[in-house]
Amino acid sequence: DVKVTQSSRYLVKRTGEKVFLECVQDMDHENMFWYRQDPGLGLRLIYFSYDVKMKEKGDIPEGYSVSREKKERFSLILESASTNQTSMYLCASSLTSGRRADTQYFGPGTRLTVL
Amino acid sequence: GQQVMQIPQYQHVQEGEDFTTYCNSSTTLSNIQWYKQRPGGHPVFLIQLVKSGEVKKQKRLTFQFGEAKKNSSLHITATQTTDVGTYFCAGGAGSYQLTFGKGTKLSVIP
Numbered sequence: 001d002v003k004v005t006q007s008s009r010y011l012v013k014r015t016g017e018k019v020f021l022e023c024v025q026d027m028d029h030e031n032m033f034w035y036r037q038d039p040g041l042g043l044r045l046i047y048f049s050y051d052v053k054m055k056e057k058g059d060i061p062e063g064y065s066v067s068r069e070k071k072e073r074f075s076l077i078l079e080s081a082s083t084n085q086t087s088m089y090l091c092a093s094s095l096t097s098g099r100r101a102d103t104q105y106f107g108p109g110t111r112l113t114v115l
Numbered sequence: 116g117q118q119v120m121q122i123p124q125y126q127h128v129q130e131g132e133d134f135t136t137y138c139n140s141s142t143t144l145s146n147i148q149w150y151k152q153r154p155g156g157h158p159v160f161l162i163q164l165v166k167s168g169e170v171k172k173q174k175r176l177t178f179q180f181g182e183a184k185k186n187s188s189l190h191i192t193a194t195q196t197t198d199v200g201t202y203f204c205a206g207g208a209g210s211y212q213l214t215f216g217k218g219t220k221l222s223v224i225p
Contacts, residue, residue, distance in 0.1 A: 033212070100146045
């Protein structure tokens with residue numbers, strides 16, 4: 001079974017802090033994704049990566065950056081956390097199937113609260 | 116960009132009643148996937164549809180992909196309390212990423 005793990009289930013940070021969220025997958029997937037989930041807004045894509053050191057902006061990249069130095073690890077960075085970044089953050093990974101987007105496997109999520 | 120609309124946002128049903136959620140895409144899709152998120156959990160893949168007009172069944176769940184590959188539905192027959200959760204559709208348009216609908220939150224009253 002695919003396993004996607006995230007570094008923390010719950011995180012509390014202060015406004016202005018730099019925040020790192022880590023995601024690791026163990027199935028040699030090429031693609032990795034970061035979403036945030038808010039009530040009534042569904043899953044919104046922040047960034048994704050289709051290869052090591054490659055990244056693409058999603059729908060809401062402002063205030064975030066990412067890093068992928070190794071295939072299995074994808075980090076989300078909040079350069080200066082703000083209260084409107086309080087949310088559930090979900091990481092996902094998938095294989096590259098070529099012609100179409102493949103199944104995504106999600107981690108358990110990190111609930112981030114910014115005070 | 117591509118948009119995937121999903122309705123209804125919420126649905127409350129009595130146990131034993133049927134339930135349907137609908138997805139519509141602004142563009143033609145190459146595939147559509149359905150995910151279920153239990154309360155407190157993360158989205159888990161249910162099924163993928165690829166062909167125009169495709170219908171797939173998983174026990175009490177029936178998934179359909181429209182002829183034009185722009186809409187899809189999930190129908191649950193005779194809901195049970197174990198069906199509680201949020202159901203998401205996710206459309207693919209030939210790239211790496213999926214565009215998720217906002218989900219339908221299903222509550223089942225025993």
